[in-house]
């Protein structure tokens with residue numbers, strides 16, 4: 510039974526090593542991960558600062574459940590003319606670890 514904790518410890522170390530290696534290879538030999546886009550609807554809760562907004566959004570199929578969360582926007586001008594309480598339609602661009610809104614406009618939220 511003494512060998513089990515040791516084995517588990519070794520197994521835990523392996524994924525970390527493998528990931529570091531493959532990242533380095535991907536960066537040098539293949540193009541950057543392409544973005545995936547998700548259309549969403551929600552209500553603006555707060556304009557946090559020039560490029561962050563808190564939105565209560567409906568379910569985004571294949572991406573996330575309905576929730577209230579902060580988003581970064583690609584360009585501060587996207588938030589011009591938007592105010593708390595407004596219903597919006599927006600698009601979330603997801604690439605690797607980067608998630609941000611690249612399109613947003615006023616639009617009615619269709620509630621189920």
Ligand SMILES: [Cu+2]
Pocket residue numbers: 566573574575576577578
């Ligand atoms: Cu969310």
